[in-house]
Amino acid sequence: MHDLDADTGRVPLSVLGLGLMGQALAAAFLGRGHPTTVWNRTRAKAEPLAAQGAQLAWTVRDAVTAGPLVVICVSDYDTVRDILEPVSRDLSGRTLVNLTSGTSQEARETAQWVIHQGAVYLDGAIMAVPPAIGTANATVLYSGPTTAFDRHQQALSSLGSPVYVGADHGLPSLFDAAALSLVWSTLNGFLHGAALLGKAGIPATAFARLAKTGIETVADWVPGYAQQIDDGTYPATESTVNTNLTGMKHLLHESHAADINTELPELLATLAERAVAKGHGNNSYAAITEQLRHPSP
Incomplete structure (x- = not known):
């Protein structure tokens, strides 16, 4: 396993899950010159990224073993485990960055499982919509070992502004929930006012x-x-x-x-x-x- 690609000097990495957000993540990594392998259950979603230079993985194992950094962004934490459990041995020695939305309890439980596989785990929360990924308008929160964050901060900065919030793997989910409380409360106030004036x-x-x-x-x-x-x-x-x-x-x-x-x-x-x-x-x-x-x- 090599930490840097000899041609680009960038970290080879993989992106698992190519919904709207996953596609935006992979495109941002590619835009910064990172050798990027992509995988999705529906292969058709990966093909546009191949046209941008991504390497398509036929299997999850192919994606996980393609480099030292694995980024996953899927619908929920149960899906994370469903995807990764069959290849758990291949996680050993790698860093897994999970940008899936969930609860702080799910994040901490997932961290324990990943660490048990011999991997390093960073949990994250994306505080942006897909079109903002890769721009200064995107902030992504991370938690876990500071050494892992420092090692991959340059690669993670491809997605936007990386912000380290602490060692507790549950903190990004808590920050996300707090921010959503603010957003929904603000929007509900506007919607109620609009209904009153309407x-x-x-x-x-x-x-x-x-x-x-x-x-x-x-x-x-x-x-x-x-x-x-x-x-x-x-x-x-x-x-x-x-x-x-x-x-x-x-x-x-x-x-x-x-x-x-x-x-x-x-x-x-x-x-x-x-x-x-x-x-x-x-x-x-x-x-x-x-x-x-x-x-x-």
């Missing part, structure tokens, strides 16, 4: 510009709120929980009046009311995190 005959496109400005304003608050959360103190700088609760009640009233779904404003008001009951009424909005740290009643 009942007054106002198109969502008319709301979009104001919504974008609001999101950017909230983004500016995030660093300060993050520091408050870490410090465990919540001085009110923009507004208090009490002030926000008043606005939430107005939103709830308007939602009832418009005869639209009220679950989102009800949740917001409930969390704020609990924070007030715990003595956080005059604190900043960040104090509501204290309610989110505990299981739902």
Whole structure:
């Protein structure tokens, strides 16, 4: 096994799984000059990459043994095991980078299995859509041994900005879940607002510009709120929980009046009311995190 290709000076690697994301990963590696072997259960998905210079593997074993670095990105962690268990002995001495989406528990269990096979394991989470892969707009989180990350950081930078988050293999999945919570909460707020205005005959496109400005304003608050959360103190700088609760009640009233779904404003008001009951009424909005740290009643 050779760590570098004699012609290109790049790490030979393999990409297993050629869905939209897998195809983007392989194309990015090829674009940076890495000798890239690709494999997919449906061989037709690999053929366009062959036209770009990829080597097509007939079997999983052919792909795994093609180089020291194996990257897999498939539908779920069960599929990862289904693909790799028949060739588990061939993993020994190699580095497996798993960019499949899953839970932190699945990542840690997979890490134990891979290490037991004699391989080095990096788990990852892709914080980007396929078209962004290979650009500065793509961030990929990695965890596992720092030595493995350092050794392959140059190759992994082909995909975007590689960010090492720690030795715990479950951390990328946790970061991914936290980021998705932010995305869905933000989008649901926009969608609820669009539904409310829609009942007054106002198109969502008319709301979009104001919504974008609001999101950017909230983004500016995030660093300060993050520091408050870490410090465990919540001085009110923009507004208090009490002030926000008043606005939430107005939103709830308007939602009832418009005869639209009220679950989102009800949740917001409930969390704020609990924070007030715990003595956080005059604190900043960040104090509501204290309610989110505990299981739902």
